[in-house]
Amino acid sequence: xxxxxxxxxAFAPATVSNVGCGFDVLGFALDGPGDEVTARFAExxxxxxxxxxxxxxxDNGRLPRDATRNTAGVAARALLDGLGEHRAVALGIxxxxxxxxxxxxxxxxxxxxxxxxxxxxxAHAPMETLFACAFEGERIGAGxxxxxxxxxxxxxxxxxxxxxxxxxxxxxxVPAGLTAVVVHxxxxxxxxxxxxMLGVTVPLNDATRQWANLGALVHALHSNDLALLSRALDDAxxxxxxxxxxxxxxxxxxxxxxxxxxxSGLSGSGPSLFxxxxxxxxxxxxxxxxAAAVRAAMGGRSQTYISPVASRGARIV
Numbered sequence: 001x002x003x004x005x006x007x008x009x010a011f012a013p014a015t016v017s018n019v020g021c022g023f024d025v026l027g028f029a030l031d032g033p034g035d036e037v038t039a040r041f042a043e044x045x046x047x048x049x050x051x052x053x054x055x056x057x058x059d060n061g062r063l064p065r066d067a068t069r070n071t072a073g074v075a076a077r078a079l080l081d082g083l084g085e086h087r088a089v090a091l092g093i094x095x096x097x098x099x100x101x102x103x104x105x106x107x108x109x110x111x112x113x114x115x116x117x118x119x120x121x122x123a124h125a126p127m128e129t130l131f132a133c134a135f136e137g138e139r140i141g142a143g144x145x146x147x148x149x150x151x152x153x154x155x156x157x158x159x160x161x162x163x164x165x166x167x168x169x170x171x172x173x174v175p176a177g178l179t180a181v182v183v184h185x186x187x188x189x190x191x192x193x194x195x196x197m198l199g200v201t202v203p204l205n206d207a208t209r210q211w212a213n214l215g216a217l218v219h220a221l222h223s224n225d226l227a228l229l230s231r232a233l234d235d236a237x238x239x240x241x242x243x244x245x246x247x248x249x250x251x252x253x254x255x256x257x258x259x260x261x262x263x264s265g266l267s268g269s270g271p272s273l274f275x276x277x278x279x280x281x282x283x284x285x286x287x288x289x290x291a292a293a294v295r296a297a298m299g300g301r302s303q304t305y306i307s308p309v310a311s312r313g314a315r316i317v
Contacts, residue, residue: 233263248297
């Protein structure tokens with residue numbers, strides 16, 4: 001009997017990026033949901049390709065099976081190249097995250113791919129290498145280079161991306177009990193479209209306000225000052241320019257605050273919205289209020305997640 005082929009499966013979680021004032025530099029990981037990627041050595045390569053996509057599940061046939069155009073495939077190839085590895089690998093991808101949801105789906109696939117391939121090769125690459133290779137995949141998936149989803153998916157927790165290339169990732173403390181609520185309305189916003197709304201210039205007053213809020217938010221995390229964190233969760237740059245994409249955005253955010261949230265905003269480029277709450281107990285009424293406000297503003301169905309800021313990112317399952 002032919003022995004079973006060795007296969008390694010990795011899970012990478014959903015992530016919230018921007019986090020109000022931290023456009024392109026702040027992000028945190030959730031416990032779930034997330035994407036899974038299974039890696040195995042390919043018995044034979046096609047046209048000498050080092051990465052093959054075996055299968056993609058739960059994407060409704062929308063993602064490219066060509067590894068050179070797939071975020072997981074590009075990330076895996078970057079890792080193989082970086083390690084000087086010439087054995088071909090095959091990937092199976094299961095999408096646990098909705099497409100174009102603002103929950104870091106392309107980053108999750110890229111991160112799960114590099115973690116699975118690293119384990120398959122028993123390479124034990126440092127996190128900086130895994131981040132850098134997944135970052136290459138994110139370029140394909142998101143259409144731009146930003147690391148605020150990739151970093152928390154790799155490192156876990158709450159992170160600041162001081163620089164993506166070369167990686168300079170600052171891991172931030174998380175106040176005890178801090179809990180996220182994320183509501184995903186049943187529609188999509190392509191990242192490239194949302195980024196195109198931002199333009200290329202920022203008024204000085206808006207930039208100053210954003211810098212102040214970012215500094216305050218980082219200090220609030222370090223000092224466990226939830227009142228300061230609440231005041232700092234304000235986006236002066238991206239969210240105002242994207243608000244037209246989200247029906248009822250102001251009302252949804254107000255519902256979260258009225259129900260006890262510290263603050264709320266768009267997760268990434270949306271349409272998902274997040275709120276941060278002081279405890280798991282406080283998160284439950286916030287989740288209910290946000291879901292009700294989404295229904296009132298948009299109709300249709302939405303998905304709601306309640307999660308602590310997850311202390312770890314991608315992992316073998």
